[in-house]
Amino acid sequence: MRVLYFAWLREKIGTGQETVDPPGDVTTAAQLMDWLADRSDRHADALAERSAIRIAVDQRHAGADELIADAEEVALFPPVTGGGAR
């Protein structure tokens, strides 16, 4: 599956996209983040504070317990800040 990173996650990890093949016991988005955190110190640092990270699975907002086994694309990003004026 593709994993996409945006904003400061991308900067910390050093790439905006990677293709990964997690093992069968990685079934939820939270477990995927645990597994990704082991890839490098940069991954671990970026994924340390889960409350600061939001998830999309196949381009739709998802929670940490979303099942990802059949997903083509999982994206990890900070809470969104579009729209302009506060």
Place this chain on the structure above:
Amino acid sequence: MIRVQEADFDVGNELEAMTAGNTRVGGLCSFVGLVRDMQAAGTVHAMTLEHYPGMTEKALADIEAEAQARWPLEASLIIHRYGRMEPGDRIVLVAAASPHREAAFEACHFLIDWLKTKAPFWKREETPDGAQWVDARDSDDVAAERWGRGDT
């Protein structure tokens, strides 16, 4: 109608296009979001908006579909820019046209409140100390909650 683009837009032209020839419209309500300079007068502090191509369009279409389901709308529009922008620049235009003014006001308000919590854009500001990612604010979530169910 959803557009995600780097280029600026002309508010008058866009609003006119929404209702041209449609005499069922009694009210057209619009909101324009602009880049506000948080710093001292005379200093330019640009910002850059990053977005998630593919999901951005989907998320805005979902928000628009929700508005169309909840209010009687003849037309709705979201144009959201990305890329580098300076204070005073337009970022987003949302508009809703309805036979009735309350629906137009409410749908327009809903569109902007929802997109601020759901549309995948991230703002990075240039400051004297370097580029900084802007944190989302709880006030945006609170504003969106006024519209009730969040099943979009």
